[in-house]
Amino acid sequence: MKLRIDHADLAAAVGYAARTLPSRPPAPVLAGLLLDATGDERLRIRAFDYEVSADTTALAAVTTPGRALVPGRLLADITAALRDDVHLDLDGTRLTVRAGSARFTLPLLPLEEYPALPEPGTITGTLPAPAFAEAVAQVACAVSREEALPVLNGVGLRHDHEAGTLTLSATDRYRYAVRTLPWKDAALPDTNTVVPGRALLDAAKAAADGATVDLVLPADSNGLFALHGEHHTTTIRSLNGELPKYASLFPTEFAHTATVEIAALKAAVQRVALVSPKKDGPVRLTFTGDGTLALESGTGDDAQALDAVDTALDGAELAISFNPTFLLDGLSALTTEAVTFGFTSPTKPAVLRGHSSDDQALRYLLMPIRQTD
Structure with missing residues (x-):
């Protein structure tokens, strides 16, 4: 692998994928970022921890295609500090990163041990990216931080096919936040899923600068939720169970x-x-x-x-x-x-x-x- 890439584009792509890296990886290779330089003048960067995956691309001048698995957080720290065009050069068991007078040599992780990333399903519907990010942030304040009931650590997503709406909700048993969005082209029958709140908030924020986001809602509990932005894709394993029903909790008349x-x-x-x-x-x-x-x-x-x-x-x-x-x-x-x-x-x-x-x-x-x- 040999390529040249704008430092800002590389830092943004690496930063997007690195936010998925686990603080305590269940396997050493899951601390790595998978770099894939393709023949279509793009560098693809991916991360996976068995629950959440991130997949993003950036334009690059690729001289020699190739793949490498490198320590993710170290690469993120390095790329954030660079200010000139970056040259990546894979040579045997090392990856050289050069920008201006700065030069870094990184060890590689065993590529053959890296698991296959999940494939998201068929797109359910499309939403304006800023509106979706705002809605997620609004309800996320009510997500529980306690581990006793894992389902309360998530944001509920309820698709109403007839109404053409997606309702987001969250509760920690002391408050309940609910926000509804109209969306177009929602092709899935009515469904409910609960997505881990922190991972969903990070993914929505990262995609907020785009015009739209495509969502994939799983058809069953513990399925795979996916968010497609303009250059990014995030998949998140949904949580088992459902949030408490909120319709009867909200009064309709007030004294x-x-x-x-x-x-x-x-x-x-x-x-x-x-x-x-x-x-x-x-x-x-x-x-x-x-x-x-x-x-x-x-x-x-x-x-x-x-x-x-x-x-x-x-x-x-x-x-x-x-x-x-x-x-x-x-x-x-x-x-x-x-x-x-x-x-x-x-x-x-x-x-x-x-x-x-x-x-x-x-x-x-x-x-x-x-x-x-």
């Missing part, structure tokens, strides 16, 4: 609604939460009829904080307490200037939505914290 400017509310929550002895100590929100939302944190002999912002309340005065981190996550996920809270009672979950948003926009269900007066 109280309140609208608040998001920026002002986030700043106030961050201020009053400073006095909490615990990171997740509750923040109490009191919505009053005079257009004021009072925020309180801290109790008894501990430090205490008070703040207030403007609100528009429809209904009787209401006091409710939330985990401040979970509240801030929901506010940050909204893309509008104001949030509308929907309440049924101070002890039941509240629904946060962007003010004047439609039914397909983000809905964020948040459990309150019960406090004794």
Whole structure:
């Protein structure tokens, strides 16, 4: 293998594939990146850890086609530091990387031990890449970080063929985030799958700069999800099981609604939460009829904080307490200037939505914290 490639193109391609590399590879060869210089003037770079695979290409002036398996994280660090055209030259058991006056010689990993990468199935449908990346990021804030229930570490993808929609959802049992997208050419019957949240978020972010993404939804649990971008393909093994049904959890009628400017509310929550002895100590929100939302944190002999912002309340005065981190996550996920809270009672979950948003926009269900007066 012998080729020349733009340093920025190489760094971007290597960086995309390297994010898939496992921190603790189940086999030494899975710490490598597979480089494949083809005769069509492209360098193909792939990574695989049995659960997630990355496959990307970059334009290159290929003199001699060839393949090599090289230490992935080391190559990523090197390519990120280069600033001139890069020359790759495979000679026996070493790969030479040259750019300007810099020269690196890398050992090779045994190519014959590298497993075959999975082949994604038939494309299910197409979405605008920025919209899909935004939707994934919005619901990913509710993905559980606990390992006790692995299915809660994922994002649910529900395809409704008749409605022509793809609904993304995530929950950690304390909040539930749901976002729906219309999509075209969705050819699969109704299906549900749960995809590991971190891997899906990384793949969606990497593809966000493109115009569109093609998705492959598996027909059964533990199947293979795939995302095709303009130059990238990522496959992710889906999780066994399903997320809890969310339709019955979201109330459709509210006894109280309140609208608040998001920026002002986030700043106030961050201020009053400073006095909490615990990171997740509750923040109490009191919505009053005079257009004021009072925020309180801290109790008894501990430090205490008070703040207030403007609100528009429809209904009787209401006091409710939330985990401040979970509240801030929901506010940050909204893309509008104001949030509308929907309440049924101070002890039941509240629904946060962007003010004047439609039914397909983000809905964020948040459990309150019960406090004794």
